Amino acid sequence: MSLLEKINKPSDIKKISREELPELSSEIRGRIIDVVSKNGGHLGSSLGVVDLTIALFYVFDLENDKIVWDVGHQSYAHKILSGRNDKFDTLRTKGGLSGFPKISESKYDAFTTGHSSTSVSAGSGMSCGKRIRNENSKVISVIGDGSLTGGIAYEGLNYVGGAGLDHITILNDNDMSISQNVGAISSFLSRKLSANYLQTLKSQFGEFLKSIPGIGEDIYHFAKRSEGSFKTFVTPGMLFEAFNLDYFGPIDGHNLDHLIDILNNIKELNEPVLLHITTVKGKGYIHAEKNPTNFHGIGPFDIKSGDPIKNGEKKESYTSIFGKAIVEIAKKDEKVVAITAAMPEGTGLLPFAEKFPDRFFDVGIAEQHAVTFAAGLATEGIKPVVAIYSTFLQRAYDQILHDVAIESLPVVFAIDRGGIVGEDGPTHHGLFDFSYLRNIPGLTIMTPKDADELKDMLEFSISHNGPVALRYPRGEVANIKSENPSKIAMGKGEIVRQGSDILLIAAGRTVSECMIAYDILKEKGVSATLFNARFIKPLDIEKIAELVKNTENVITVEEQVIAGGLGSAVLEGLNDKKINSFNLERIGIKDTFVKHGAANELRKEYGIDAEAIVAKALEMTS
Ligand SMILES: Cc1ncc(C[n+]2csc(CCOP(=O)(O)OP(=O)(O)O)c2C)c(N)n1
Numbered sequence: 001m002s003l004l005e006k007i008n009k010p011s012d013i014k015k016i017s018r019e020e021l022p023e024l025s026s027e028i029r030g031r032i033i034d035v036v037s038k039n040g041g042h043l044g045s046s047l048g049v050v051d052l053t054i055a056l057f058y059v060f061d062l063e064n065d066k067i068v069w070d071v072g073h074q075s076y077a078h079k080i081l082s083g084r085n086d087k088f089d090t091l092r093t094k095g096g097l098s099g100f101p102k103i104s105e106s107k108y109d110a111f112t113t114g115h116s117s118t119s120v121s122a123g124s125g126m127s128c129g130k131r132i133r134n135e136n137s138k139v140i141s142v143i144g145d146g147s148l149t150g151g152i153a154y155e156g157l158n159y160v161g162g163a164g165l166d167h168i169t170i171l172n173d174n175d176m177s178i179s180q181n182v183g184a185i186s187s188f189l190s191r192k193l194s195a196n197y198l199q200t201l202k203s204q205f206g207e208f209l210k211s212i213p214g215i216g217e218d219i220y221h222f223a224k225r226s227e228g229s230f231k232t233f234v235t236p237g238m239l240f241e242a243f244n245l246d247y248f249g250p251i252d253g254h255n256l257d258h259l260i261d262i263l264n265n266i267k268e269l270n271e272p273v274l275l276h277i278t279t280v281k282g283k284g285y286i287h288a289e290k291n292p293t294n295f296h297g298i299g300p301f302d303i304k305s306g307d308p309i310k311n312g313e314k315k316e317s318y319t320s321i322f323g324k325a326i327v328e329i330a331k332k333d334e335k336v337v338a339i340t341a342a343m344p345e346g347t348g349l350l351p352f353a354e355k356f357p358d359r360f361f362d363v364g365i366a367e368q369h370a371v372t373f374a375a376g377l378a379t380e381g382i383k384p385v386v387a388i389y390s391t392f393l394q395r396a397y398d399q400i401l402h403d404v405a406i407e408s409l410p411v412v413f414a415i416d417r418g419g420i421v422g423e424d425g426p427t428h429h430g431l432f433d434f435s436y437l438r439n440i441p442g443l444t445i446m447t448p449k450d451a452d453e454l455k456d457m458l459e460f461s462i463s464h465n466g467p468v469a470l471r472y473p474r475g476e477v478a479n480i481k482s483e484n485p486s487k488i489a490m491g492k493g494e495i496v497r498q499g500s501d502i503l504l505i506a507a508g509r510t511v512s513e514c515m516i517a518y519d520i521l522k523e524k525g526v527s528a529t530l531f532n533a534r535f536i537k538p539l540d541i542e543k544i545a546e547l548v549k550n551t552e553n554v555i556t557v558e559e560q561v562i563a564g565g566l567g568s569a570v571l572e573g574l575n576d577k578k579i580n581s582f583n584l585e586r587i588g589i590k591d592t593f594v595k596h597g598a599a600n601e602l603r604k605e606y607g608i609d610a611e612a613i614v615a616k617a618l619e620m621t622s
Pocket residue numbers: 044045048071073074114115116143144145146147148174176177178281296341342343365367392395
């Protein structure tokens with residue numbers, strides 16, 4: 001019987017001897033590698049915290065104590081140890097385990113995460129809640145050095161320290177975000193402080209103090225008396241002590257004995273504590289250790305070689321088309337710069353970064369800063385393109401509205417992963433952007449139906465003197481030929497197919513679904529007009545009104561929540577024009593959060609694919 005088989009609930013780990021824990025650690029790693037090699041997932045981050053997870057489960061009582069995993073992409077060992085090993089093969093599949101902690105999935109998941117830097121804030125709320133309820137169990141927030149680049153992390157730490165909460169923060173420092181971590185704090189954390197270096201620094205510091213005329217000697221003797229605090233003063237402890245946190249570390253996050261001993265000690269303290277551990281991303285799987293960026297989030301791969309398993313030839317992605325197009329535009333216009341919030345690979349900006357290192361900015365996981373930084377650049381006549389996933393841009397709503405839009409600053413938001421993203425689930429789907437942007441005065445919102453349109457729209461956006469949101473989906477590009485091709489013009493859509501029985505109004509990726517539906521409907525004797533809106537704002541309501549007058553059965557189709565999206569815009573526009581005689585159905589995501597699973601399975605389940613469009617069209621025209 002394997003050690004893992006003996007563990008069906010968190011407390012079962014305590015029956016295993018300390019000597020056996022390294023064996024448990026390798027069993028868990030084997031299990032994670034096996035499942036992620038088939039289902040894809042966040043491998044490197046999860047492998048990096050296997051030992052920490054074991055130590056936490058060994059020391060704390062998960063029936064009462066809570067662990068909040070920041071981002072939550074590293075929670076696989078937590079899932080395995082908290083009674084979900086038997087379901088672990090279903091990781092990230094529809095109906096299976098989520099790739100992130102989820103309150104509704106298990107009582108051992110303290111908080112639902114996916115977006116970064118929230119663990120200390122959430123943990124502080126839990127610590128306060130426990131205090132109010134006179135409960136003295138523990139709350140532990142585990143945050144990575146990458147996630148420590150997000151502002152809300154400091155808002156949380158500031159609060160925890162200020163309020164003197166009984167709360168443990170564990171900083172999991174692996175020197176990596178998805179890519180190499182960036183920023184001043186990252187450099188500060190990664191200073192390697194050898195004993196020799198500390199000794200030299202200490203004596204130099206002493207000499208310096210003595211040299212201060214008059215008071216030098218006194219300060220020197222005072223400083224000497226408190227030599228114990230010297231190490232804290234020059235190590236990362238200095239930063240955290242300033243937040244009124246008791247700092248411990250840095251310690252090796254793969255040494256189970258040390259981890260267990262220190263956690264046992266820390267557990268007895270009833271004050272704000274920060275334990276700094278250093279870990280290796282991808283620990284225990286050579287390919288992930290060597291290439292942590294590739295193995296941060298990965299599709300199915302061959303365990304032996306580490307190579308991705310390809311399912312047939314793939315077309316290029318929108319991300320890659322964007323990445324190439326911005327390089328071409330930037331070659332012609334030296335004012336164009338690109339900004340990412342810790343996702344140079346994911347947003348396709350690596351070619352830009354290589355070609356124009358001085359015009360490329362990775363600001364860390366700091367979407368709010370990315371947007372306001374872009375606003376600042378725009379006031380200097382620079383043309384910033386901020387590439388952020390739809391879901392993460394939600395963070396920067398006020399910055400878009402207040403810092404960019406009020407003065408109509410020419411900032412381009414390249415919004416990747418608009419729509420359903422698939423296996424990462426509800427925390428990551430980009431299903432809200434039309435609605436959260438459409439209400440902002442003066443903001444232009446566009447979305448391309450295919451690769452060529454994306455290139456044209458990017459060029460158009462950068463040449464426009466005002467803020468533009470350009471939203472495109474995850475995945476392979478479409479290639480759609482319109483019957484009457486036309487250039488991108490402000491607020492103008494295009495008729496892709498002209499028909500007479502029903503009008504389909506789509507935008508972005510849903511134009512492809514409508515094309516499939518168009519062909520099926522044609523075979524069934526229903527002739528559809530397909531209108532590609534191109535602009536969500538300003539919407540081409542003149543053209544739509546004209547089309548509605550000829551074809552009163554209308555379906556709007558969007559990969560976005562229907563509240564406040566394309567369909568709403570069409571209805572509002574027609575109402576404003578006092579056009580009432582039409583029969584309109586909106587296809588989109590109803591008032592719900594979309595679960596995780598393969599994107600096409602989800603489109604089917606939520607009724608936003610070609611089949612659903614055909615069914616609705618037939619119902620309306622029969
Ligand atoms: C608000 C937000 N922006 C971007 C991301 C994408 N993202 C997921 S993990 C990650 C890096 C996290 O680094 P770190 O906290 O150091 O954890 P590690 O993966 O190194 O263990 C990023 C940028 C996110 N989850 N949330």
